[in-house]
Amino acid sequence: xxxxxxxxxxxxxxxxxxxxxxxxxxxxxxxxxxxxxxxxxxxxxxxxxxxxxxxxxxxxxxxxxxxxxxxxxxxxxxxxxxxxxxxxxxxxxxxxxxxxxxxxxxxxxxxxxxxxxxxxxxxxxxxxxxxxxxxxxxxxxxxxxxxxxxxxxxxxxxxxxxxxxxxxxxxxxxxxxxxxxxxxxxxxxxxxxxxxxxxxxxxxxxxxxxxxxxxxxxxxxxxxxxxxxxxxxxxxxxxxxxxxxxxxxxxxxxxxxxxxxxxxxxxxxxxxxxxxxxxxxxxxxxxxxxxxxxxxxxxxxxxxxxxxxxxxxxxxxxxxxxxxxxxxxxxxxxxxxxxxxxxxxxxxxxxxxxxxxxxxxxxxxxxxxxxxxxxxxxxxxxxxxxxxxxxxxxxxxxxxxxxxxxxxxxxxxxxxxxxxxxxxxxxxxxxxxxxx
Numbered sequence: 001x002x003x004x005x006x007x008x009x010x011x012x013x014x015x016x017x018x019x020x021x022x023x024x025x026x027x028x029x030x031x032x033x034x035x036x037x038x039x040x041x042x043x044x045x046x047x048x049x050x051x052x053x054x055x056x057x058x059x060x061x062x063x064x065x066x067x068x069x070x071x072x073x074x075x076x077x078x079x080x081x082x083x084x085x086x087x088x089x090x091x092x093x094x095x096x097x098x099x100x101x102x103x104x105x106x107x108x109x110x111x112x113x114x115x116x117x118x119x120x121x122x123x124x125x126x127x128x129x130x131x132x133x134x135x136x137x138x139x140x141x142x143x144x145x146x147x148x149x150x151x152x153x154x155x156x157x158x159x160x161x162x163x164x165x166x167x168x169x170x171x172x173x174x175x176x177x178x179x180x181x182x183x184x185x186x187x188x189x190x191x192x193x194x195x196x197x198x199x200x201x202x203x204x205x206x207x208x209x210x211x212x213x214x215x216x217x218x219x220x221x222x223x224x225x226x227x228x229x230x231x232x233x234x235x236x237x238x239x240x241x242x243x244x245x246x247x248x249x250x251x252x253x254x255x256x257x258x259x260x261x262x263x264x265x266x267x268x269x270x271x272x273x274x275x276x277x278x279x280x281x282x283x284x285x286x287x288x289x290x291x292x293x294x295x296x297x298x299x300x301x302x303x304x305x306x307x308x309x310x311x312x313x314x315x316x317x318x319x320x321x322x323x324x325x326x327x328x329x330x331x332x333x334x335x336x337x338x339x340x341x342x343x344x345x346x347x348x349x350x351x352x353x354x355x356x357x358x359x360x361x362x363x364x365x366x367x368x369x370x371x372x373x374x375x376x377x378x379x380x381x382x383x384x385x386x387x388x389x390x391x392x393x394x395x396x397x398x399x400x401x402x403x404x405x406x407x408x409x410x411x412x413x414x415x416x417x418x419x420x421x422x423x424x425x426x427x428x429x430x431x432x433x434x435x436x
Contacts, residue, residue: 018087025374026063028085028092033061035079050074052370053319065371066092068420115414118428119166121393122407126159127171129404138175145394145402153180153189154200155404157207162408164210165415173211180204181215188227197352198238201227202245209249217249225255231341232262236276236293237354239263244300251307260304263297264317275321278337291328292335294321295361302368325365326373332359332383334397355397359383360409367413367420381417384410385428 016023016031036046047057050071059065067075072089079085129145132138140156142149157180160173183189188201205220224246232238243259250256267274268287275289276297301318304311335358340351362380366373387406389396395406 015084016088018084018091020091023088023091024063025066025092028066028089029061029063031085031088032075035075035081035085036061039079046075046078049078056371059371065373068368068370068372071370115418115428118388118393118414119411122411123163123166125393126163126404126407130159130171138171140176140179141404143403143405145404146400153183154197154203156180157189157200157203158404158408160207160211161203162404162411164207165408165411177208177211177213180208181213184223188223198224198227198229198232199241202242206245206248220249221246221253221255224249229341234266234279234281235339236263236266236278236280236290236297237337237356239266240293240296240300244303247300247303247307251304256304260301260311260314263301264313267317273320273324274317275324289324290335291325291330291332292356292358292361295325295358295365296356298322298325298365299361299368302365322365322369325362326376332362332380334358334387355403355406357384357387357395357406357409359387360406360413363413364416367416372420377417377420384413388428390428 015034016027020027036043041049043057043061044054047054050057051074052071056067056071060067066072066089069086069090072086075081076083076086126141129141130138131140131142131151140151140153141159143152143155156176160176160180163171163173180189188198189204190197190200201224205215205224208215209220224242228238228242232242239259239262243256243263246253246256246259266276266280268277268280268289270289276293277284277287278290278293279287298318298321301314304314305318308314335356337354337356338351339354340349359380363377363384366377366380387395387397388410389402392402394402395410396402397406
């Protein structure tokens with residue numbers, strides 16, 4: 001055990017034990033401050049060594065936020081705390097033991113509403129919604145699972161990614177993957193209506209590389225680049241979606257660097273802060289910052305920072321936007337975006353409506369932050385669960401529509417939150433042991 005733990009202390013400086021019945025964020029902050037002072041380091045010195053800002057460290061030491069699991073591990077290693085500090089942080093995140101007793105034990109807890117069970121239900125329900133041809137061959141999923149429409153390339157890609165995330169072998173995905181390969185064009189994968197929609201190609205490539213594909217990374221990046229057009233540079237949603245796939249495929253690719261620059265360039269000045277609006281076009285009248293687009297950009301750019309440390313401009317943009325999301329007082333409910341772009345043949349325009357599951361992106365943005373703002377995260381999680389339809393086992397829009405992308409966004413965000421926190425409201429409302 002480190003000298004910081006072995007050193008005799010006064011009652012006021014006594015270490016906080018992770019074995020205590022309850023541990024709060026304030027307890028973590030007091031212990032972190034004690035360890036730092038025991039090594040005679042300043043906040044600035046510790047922050048520099050860990051790779052965070054001094055403001056981050058101050059927020060942890062004052063108990064305003066908890067460090068993420070990654071930063072808690074770094075702090076524990078730095079102070080040679082022999083896992084005690086890391087365990088303390090995890091205990092503060094999970095003040096109660098939610099592990100159900102073994103089968104046959106007295107007082108078995110009903111876990112039918114647990115997050116794990118929710119994911120199992122998602123897999124089973126999507127299996128029920130999978131469309132087959134007359135010979136029983138799987139064709140894919142509809143965009144809106146409640147409507148009797150043909151499956152699409154985009155919705156099938158969303159379905160494959162969701163099934164991969166819930167992690168159970170409900171169906172054989174290979175026929176669906178082969179079907180996506182067959183529908184490839186010179187511009188990647190075409191959306192509905194027909195045209196070059198980069199989010200479709202990005203979603204298909206993401207699904208293929210998640211599930212396994214014979215397509216090379218170079219070929220995938222080339223298809224992704226061909227799916228882009230000048231209109232894409234005006235829409236943060238299209239750039240962020242494309243960048244997220246590119247950075248997962250090859251963080252140091254030329255296309256990845258270009259998309260990073262293009263996404264940063266779509267920010268607008270709102271007073272003394274730069275944030276992402278719905279669009280960046282000439283002649284905009286009174287544009288407003290968008291929670292959905294800013295959160296999505298934060299999530300994607302934080303993916304960049306995990307693999308590249310040469311972009312201080314990205315780090316500054318992410319830190320600034322994250323703080324705005326934390327301080328933002330308004331609802332995280334979904335919003336719609338009108339995408340209208342010129343047709344490839346020059347004959348008029350094509351218009352589609354894109355909906356954004358704002359709370360799911362806010363959850364991802366906050367859960368992957370260097371510090372976890374629990375009150376703000378819980379508020380976003382509460383809004384996310386409001387869209388969960390327990391009788392259907394899926395997420396639904398207020399109109400009754402059940403878009404497959406919404407369940408993908410929900411599952412993705414809940415997995416991210418599960419790595420950051422281990423207590424409700426990760427479980428759906430009404431789960432035994434859940435506190436609201």
